[in-house]
Amino acid sequence: MKLKSLLIASAMMLAPASVMAADLTIGFSQIGSESGWRAAETTVTKQEAEKRGIDLKFADAQQKQENQIKAIRSFIAQDVDAILLAPVVATGWDEVLEEAKDAEIPVLLLDRTVDASEDLYLTAVTSDLVHEGEVAGKWLVEEMAGKPCNVVELQGTTGSSPAIDRKKGFEQGIAGHDNLKIIRSQTGDFTRSQGKVVMESFLKAEGGANICALYAHNDDMAVGAIQAIKEAGLKPGQDIKIVSIDSVPDIHLAMAAGEANATIELTPNMAGPALDALEAYLSSGTTPPKWIQTESRLYTLKDDNQAVYEAKKGLGY
Amino acid sequence: MTHGLQATLRRVAPQLMILAAVLLLNVIVFPDFFRIEFQNGRLFGNLVDVFNRGAPTALLCIGMTLVIATRGIDLSVGAVMAIAGATAASLVADGSGWVTALLGALAVGVLCGLWNGVLVAVLRIQPIVATLVLMVAGRGIAQLITEGTILTFVNPGLIHLGAGTVLGVPTPILIWIGLGALITLGVRRTALGMLVEAIGINESSSRLAGINSRVLLICVYLVTGFCAALAGVIVAADIKGADANNAGLWLELDAILAVVIGGNSLLGGRFSIVASLIGALIIQSVNSVILLSGLPPEFNLVIKALIIIAILVIQSPTVKHALYILRASAESAGVDTPAASASAPLAKSTETAR
Numbered sequence: 001m002k003l004k005s006l007l008i009a010s011a012m013m014l015a016p017a018s019v020m021a022a023d024l025t026i027g028f029s030q031i032g033s034e035s036g037w038r039a040a041e042t043t044v045t046k047q048e049a050e051k052r053g054i055d056l057k058f059a060d061a062q063q064k065q066e067n068q069i070k071a072i073r074s075f076i077a078q079d080v081d082a083i084l085l086a087p088v089v090a091t092g093w094d095e096v097l098e099e100a101k102d103a104e105i106p107v108l109l110l111d112r113t114v115d116a117s118e119d120l121y122l123t124a125v126t127s128d129l130v131h132e133g134e135v136a137g138k139w140l141v142e143e144m145a146g147k148p149c150n151v152v153e154l155q156g157t158t159g160s161s162p163a164i165d166r167k168k169g170f171e172q173g174i175a176g177h178d179n180l181k182i183i184r185s186q187t188g189d190f191t192r193s194q195g196k197v198v199m200e201s202f203l204k205a206e207g208g209a210n211i212c213a214l215y216a217h218n219d220d221m222a223v224g225a226i227q228a229i230k231e232a233g234l235k236p237g238q239d240i241k242i243v244s245i246d247s248v249p250d251i252h253l254a255m256a257a258g259e260a261n262a263t264i265e266l267t268p269n270m271a272g273p274a275l276d277a278l279e280a281y282l283s284s285g286t287t288p289p290k291w292i293q294t295e296s297r298l299y300t301l302k303d304d305n306q307a308v309y310e311a312k313k314g315l316g317y
Numbered sequence: 318m319t320h321g322l323q324a325t326l327r328r329v330a331p332q333l334m335i336l337a338a339v340l341l342l343n344v345i346v347f348p349d350f351f352r353i354e355f356q357n358g359r360l361f362g363n364l365v366d367v368f369n370r371g372a373p374t375a376l377l378c379i380g381m382t383l384v385i386a387t388r389g390i391d392l393s394v395g396a397v398m399a400i401a402g403a404t405a406a407s408l409v410a411d412g413s414g415w416v417t418a419l420l421g422a423l424a425v426g427v428l429c430g431l432w433n434g435v436l437v438a439v440l441r442i443q444p445i446v447a448t449l450v451l452m453v454a455g456r457g458i459a460q461l462i463t464e465g466t467i468l469t470f471v472n473p474g475l476i477h478l479g480a481g482t483v484l485g486v487p488t489p490i491l492i493w494i495g496l497g498a499l500i501t502l503g504v505r506r507t508a509l510g511m512l513v514e515a516i517g518i519n520e521s522s523s524r525l526a527g528i529n530s531r532v533l534l535i536c537v538y539l540v541t542g543f544c545a546a547l548a549g550v551i552v553a554a555d556i557k558g559a560d561a562n563n564a565g566l567w568l569e570l571d572a573i574l575a576v577v578i579g580g581n582s583l584l585g586g587r588f589s590i591v592a593s594l595i596g597a598l599i600i601q602s603v604n605s606v607i608l609l610s611g612l613p614p615e616f617n618l619v620i621k622a623l624i625i626i627a628i629l630v631i632q633s634p635t636v637k638h639a640l641y642i643l644r645a646s647a648e649s650a651g652v653d654t655p656a657a658s659a660s661a662p663l664a665k666s667t668e669t670a671r
Contacts, residue, residue, distance in 0.1 A: 036465070036467060039465050056470070069474060155614055184611055189563075190660035191560060191563040192467065192556040192558065193555060198608060200370075201609060202368055205609050231357070231360070233356055317466060
């Protein structure tokens, strides 16, 4: 049933013209199912390929680089038209990318980049982590409109690049606004339970009335912190404003209930821009820029968060 | 009875002193540390948090103490927590009540314990290797149950186990103290505890003496699985969701550390569950110091390592002996004090560590 509708859908899509897309076979080497976001990225990539009538060969590397290299070699052996790669680590790709280049198969990087010569891949589609933090900071500046505000920060895993960059971006975003002060900053390891534990200690160490806003490096920690704020007898979203990053379904549910204020989307749709660039490259030879930045969309309480939740919850987050 | 209590107190005196020292450290970084308020129908304060947040490690170390007393180790408890949490969450998601979910999760935990127990007691695989199997595979199993997502739930009964209160006291505190008391009495009011120690000291001779070591070993792993499952349910209930990736991650190491801080030998033999539980509280108090200090997170692990090293050095037999000699020579030098109690050298060393 599903297969049939898929066939009809792709047949309809192909019918008008797009002969080129009809012949496209693309290999996708995904890291594995390390997080909900990763699962959503896989779902969206499959959807994007289906929409364009592309035959997508999917390989799950189970978080191992050797599996990704194996997958890329097998894609080269199958003579695919292009390869999408979400690299698990940054180093050690030169040899296999060289092989792809010799076979004249363009490689497009999704979500993360690699430490290899730029001519070894067509383009990299990633979000700008610093920019995400900056959007969060600017949102808070606007929301507070000059009023004094003590901010607590839940950092990601210490030393990880999202934690470093999202912290840096937020500080850039609030720079020059002396009414906003980060009074406590501690790691919540990107998890709900640590987010809750650390928020509990913030509330006790500073006193709930003394904290005016929370900035969390990801939504999961914010969801945990919301529970801690509620258990302390305060109203999350009102007594303490909450802004976080990622835009996972559960934060939209919290926003729909008025318990969180804003989230910045780390879009799982990295494949859309990548495939657009690829199609332009194959049909007209337009070389895309080496880095395509995805949009970091800001969701606030003005959006229909219930609808966003409904749309996102089926993506595998 | 009073004699038993006295013996226990003497046994855990070093741990109590270390706990007091770490709590004092908390007061130094945060003077209001001991203030407890009744807010929102629940006890609210940092000390309450130490007892509440220490619950998963405390529950794990109850079982872990018994396993270590048999000269074994169970590395799979963190993964079993993830499996149990996932089981409970998926059961309530399918419409079961919280009692069914809890019993289901506990049953799965006991099943995991049975698997470990059979590998160790029947197939005679070394415990560290035998339990490593489930440690590695367990998280995968949990992810299969949750289908890779954080499985959230709204069942109030189940949530109560992790985030609720009974007469103002957070439920997890009551659960770990209750289970700790139950199992301590269970092994100490009967001969079970002595039999477990006998296996740890010399399994062959304990078998020759008539102890059914195989069954007892399996039972010990069953208890560990049960404790881990209970901890897993509490952790999931606390955040109203089963996070197969992160629930109980590396907690097996904290549990082992709690047992070691509790003064139990990793080579098996004599054990004290109460001391291990205080060990778990010590670890949580150290975490509390780190959170309250407000230092950047880059320092977290350094601070934790320094405090733990200090605790273990104080407990090392060499240092203990050296301090004892030091004290004895000071006494013979003319200070006329009554004979030192067994714990006195440690009291001194705790103070110097500060």
